[in-house]
Amino acid sequence: MRTLLKRIRDSVFRVGWPRDERSAVRAMISSVTLHIHAPKVRPSTLRFRATWTLGLVSFLLLGILTITGIYLMFYYSPHPVAAFRSMKDLAFVVPFGTITRNMHRWGAHAMVIVVTTHMLRVFLSGGYKPPREANWVVGVMLWVLTLGLSFTGYLLPWDQLAFWAVTVGANMVGTIPGIGDSLRTLLLGDHSVGESALLRFYVLHCVVLPSLVGGLVAFHIFRVRKDGGLVTSEHEHEAAKESAGKGKGDGPKLVPSWPHLVYRELTVTLVVIVGLLVASLWFHAPLEPEADPTRTPNPAKAPWYFLGVQELAHYSAFWGGVFIPAAIVFGLCAVPYFDRDVKGSGRYFPRERWLANSLFIALLVFLTVVTVVGTYFRGPGWAFMYWPY
Template sequence: MKQAKKDVADTSFLQRMWESIFRGPLDPQTDRERKLMVLDSLILHLHPTTIAERTLKLTLTWGLGGMATLLTMVLVFSGVMLMFNYTPSPDQAYNDILNLQTQVWFGQLMRNIHHWAGNLMVVVVVLHMLRVFFTGGFNMPRQFNWVMGLLLLLLTVTANFTGYLLPWDQLAYWAITVGTGLITYVPLLGNWIQTVVLGGPEVGAATLLNFYSLHIAIIPISLLIIMSFHFFRVRKDGGVVTPRAPDEVLEKRQPKVTTVPHLVTRELVVGLVMMIALLLFAMWVDAPLEGVANPDVSPNPAKAPWYFMGFQELLLHFHPFVAAIILPLGALFTLALLPYLEPDMDATGVWFRSNKGRLMSVVATLIAIISTPILVITDEYLLDFVGWLPSLPTILSNGFVPLALLMLAVVGFYELMKHLFRASRCETVQATFVLLFVAFLILMVIGIWFRGPGMVLMWPSEVGVSH
């Protein structure tokens, strides 16, 4: 009796709660016990039975990978619910959405949850990528999983983009018209690819059907397959990186704890908090819906979805081939090659590589915050490469010439930071990444809030949409 009481006192409250709810004895006698054992082994399919105690720290992963996983489940569930009340045809789609919002029990809420979860997923996946980058989680042996992650990021954005069209309102119609317009700048094959994607020369019934099939079947299935592989690789690569202080050398054998309940209870808490926040937000803020799509009336300005606005802003400064093709593809390839080009194992698990790396990242952020708006304004009012170089084709005068100058500035930044801080290669690469990433975020902000009719620069209070 005394021993039993002592055992109970030795276990934490959460552990006792967990055991009373989920864990049965090892030799299951009843149906319930058998079911609980199955649940346990399901969890242990995703996780190893034990993990390094240090990796439990919330500030290592912020639970972002898990949040992305949970959001995928929420999106699949709410998406299937919406399918009960949706027909992918231009005559019916918009009315179905109106009907869903006004006639169907919890229809508006379900649409809101799906809409906001989709947008949150883009944010969470990007944050997860940043977390992996800044903790050196892409170094060997995880480099291939990093590339898989980039594929997941592309799929996440494409899932959102294809879903954007489905309500068939003005916002959807023109955002997709602008977004798919970028495809035409692919050399030689651009027009052909655009026709295949749209199912014709412009956004219409065939586009809606194409996007619907991609959105409800092809992308989710690909996402689930690659996600499973992503999880499998995390386990194969020895779990997530082990966090450590900048100058700390880790012992080979780290103290371990069991996954159940230590990791799983933490995952439950993060998941619950996210679900509650999502639900409250979806209860308060409705997903936008404008008037029915009208191909004859284009809003001014017609803007792409928010996550493409950085590229739409770049289009105002560079030839479209550079803004819509070279820069995004260049960024993607550089990111994919990063772990192969910069294999600095010493920094794995250390946030921002080192204290110096952290300081350099702050400096790079400040430089980006100051220089990006200055460059945008200078280009808007002072620079005129096409006028200055009239004998050159615009792809050179407005494309490769400013691109070369930009690259020169980036290389200059790299060399200056390396020299000033006497930094290692990986610290300097990180600072350069921060510079470019923050600059892109600022371009996005300018595109979303500081561009009005005719895409003219103006203060957010003056930005309106005219038709």
């Protein structure tokens, strides 16, 4: 029996538990999950401040959202008559329905925040500079797709919050000059949010967008490695360029990824899972009364991450709701093709990068302020309230 078990184990794991540097490197190369990593890494990339672990946390949240999302799909029907009932079933009948829904909901909010903060971390350290320009653009796409995933999921509970938030979001799409109306109809499958919109959002949320995000994340992580690993200092930026095939050099001393990187990743994984689990036991995902197209809340608000755009659209539908958001996305994609000097990369507030970093922080502060105003300081008729409560 022991021999049989050993045979089965050896057929799966080609290398035993790593006991020295040589077997650690062999384990990293021969395992399908571990070979995503380089067998050896620069010690500077292991420090918390190199990444704030945000790329990994984004990846973990995506995994948790996929698993919890599949479980929710087993019980969910994308039809106006059945969708809200599915939510009630998840709350009262389905085993682990409430905790799974809570984890999915809070995980989705966390993902928007974590992916945005990861983008901030990469920007501040100049991680978009050559040879990483294309990977930065892939990142911007991932940011937009993450918002799209959250937005399409928002409608699925089919409660008042979902219905009106998506109505407001779709109306913003409608303000795009020339093509707005057609785009809005394409998104909703009708002139207003209804049966067709629910089905389209369901397909986008469960099939189209996750496939795009999954494919792009795989490419993104592959490119992090191929571009020479993370940027951690000006010297290492050069070394990274060299190991990406753009020059020659000794490069810094490396340490094996097992156990140094893998153990750190396992620790972060544990913290993220336990943290999300505890938050989901404590706080329940909201569920308002069933969607009622005849009862418009005042004010009707978009999901929180679009409330900044809604606030800007209040001043001018086109300039605030379409032009500024589009300029931000295209501007972000263009940055690495203009700001190419690698001086100061790998440090957070180097003198050489004061202008780029100040502009980026100013942009984030601006977006945060308009989001907070839209969320807390706007009352009925979008009138300004001096005190939110």
